[in-house]
Amino acid sequence: MTTFDDRESAFENKFAHDEELRFKAIARRDRLVGLWAAEKLGKTGADADAYARDVVSADLKKPGDADVFEKLRADLPADVGDAEIRQQMLDLLARAVQEIETQ
Structure with missing residues (x-):
């Protein structure tokens, strides 16, 4: 049973790691798309950053x-x-996934 338990633990760890990376990639994507939209709206600097956070x-x-x-x-x-x-x-x-993978 030890081998089975080890495999189960490894799968659980991989799932948790993959979900964390997915969350980070989506959050980064949202920030990037927010900056893109801010540019379309004519926002720059702190206003663009605030919009991306929104x-x-x-x-x-x-x-x-x-x-x-x-x-x-x-x-x-x-x-x-x-x-x-x-x-x-x-x-x-x-782009966000690629940036995270190269960190």
Whole structure:
């Protein structure tokens, strides 16, 4: 049973590690997409950072990405389409994962 217990513990540790990395990647993505949106809104410096923090906070309201998308959609002008927002979210998630993996 010791080998089985060791394997079970290893799987649990890997799951916990993967979930931590997933959380970090999504939080980083939210910050990056917040900075992208802030630029679209003409915000710079401290205002852009504050907006990015608001986007990160928005992600804590509901599970999944819907809350972030809804915040961005509500804040961004109509000339920024839904597809562009979703594409930025995907692209910046990939960038966030890459940044975390290279740390």
